[in-house]
Amino acid sequence: MSTEILLRYIHFICILTIAGTLVAENSIIRKTMFRSDINKLARIDSVYGLAALALVAAGLTLWLGSYGKPADFYSHNPIFHAKLGLFAAVGIASIYPTVFFLKQRKGDPADTVTIPLIIIRLLRLELVLLAIIPLLAGLMAKGIGYHL
Numbered sequence: 001m002s003t004e005i006l007l008r009y010i011h012f013i014c015i016l017t018i019a020g021t022l023v024a025e026n027s028i029i030r031k032t033m034f035r036s037d038i039n040k041l042a043r044i045d046s047v048y049g050l051a052a053l054a055l056v057a058a059g060l061t062l063w064l065g066s067y068g069k070p071a072d073f074y075s076h077n078p079i080f081h082a083k084l085g086l087f088a089a090v091g092i093a094s095i096y097p098t099v100f101f102l103k104q105r106k107g108d109p110a111d112t113v114t115i116p117l118i119i120i121r122l123l124r125l126e127l128v129l130l131a132i133i134p135l136l137a138g139l140m141a142k143g144i145g146y147h148l
Contacts, residue, residue: 003067007058008058008062010054010058011059014051014052014054014055014058015055017048018048018051018052021044021045021047021048021051022048022126024044025041025044025123026123026127028041028044029041029120029123030115031114031115031117031120032112032113032115033112033115034110034113035104035105035107035108035109035111035113036109036110038104038105039105039109041105042102042105045094045097048094049094049098052094073143076147077140077145079136079140079145080140080145082136083137083140086129086130086133086136087133090129090133093122093129097123100116100119
């Protein structure tokens with residue numbers, strides 16, 4: 001198996017993992033939750049974070065490591081930069097919920113915690129922004145936006 005195929009596979013699996021964990025977080029989150037449930041969210045969120053790190057590593061290697069298309073194909077494409085920007089926005093939007101889950105999971109598992117509305121909205125925003133990225137990836141793969 002070639003390195004490029006392996007990297008693309010890792011990239012794809014990470015994308016699916018990120019989407020799956022975000023869907024899981026959005027389906028589990030409630031206005032009030034037991035700390036034990038917040039602990040589950042924190043564990044799901046840690047899988048999300050690891051997948052995001054692996055995605056970045058695989059993506060950067062594909063972009064800059066001379067695998068597949070040349071780096072200029074990506075570097076000179078504003079759609080690629082929009083895709084990166086959206087991914088960065090998803091990552092930034094995930095910081096506050098991650099910190100909240102990590103802080104709130106400690107304590108008596110039977111305690112109830114009120115989840116701030118901003119946490120729920122940020123999780124929804126992450127999902128919406130993530131849903132746009134495949135459209136940009138498809139446009140980019142067709143060479144749309146590429147100008148040298």
